[in-house]
Amino acid sequence: xxxxxxxxxxxxxxxxxxxxxxxxxxxxxxxxxxxxxxxxxxxxxxxxxxxxxxxxxxxxxxxxxxxxxx
Numbered sequence: 001x002x003x004x005x006x007x008x009x010x011x012x013x014x015x016x017x018x019x020x021x022x023x024x025x026x027x028x029x030x031x032x033x034x035x036x037x038x039x040x041x042x043x044x045x046x047x048x049x050x051x052x053x054x055x056x057x058x059x060x061x062x063x064x065x066x067x068x069x070x
Contacts, residue, residue: 001026005047006066017058019047026069032062039063 003026005017021029029045032038041062046055 002070003029004068004070005045005060006068007060008064010064015049017045017047017049018051019045019055021045026067029067033066036063 001021001023003019003021005019007015007017009015029043032041032043039062042059043062044057044059047058048055
């Protein structure tokens with residue numbers, strides 16, 4: 001399942017990254033981002049800076065991301 005990740009760093013502009021994840025992982029991310037108690041938790045998401053670019057392992061603080069299914 002393809003998703004877009006809007007990442008809001010502490011310093012700097014918002015960035016959009018792209019990922020292909022299993023449905024179960026997407027559903028878990030949606031639940032985590034909706035839960036304010038998980039805001040300080042971190043998660044590793046293999047994602048890309050460009051839609052067709054190489055995939056890298058990125059670590060995000062859950063409270064700094066929102067995800068969208070595409």
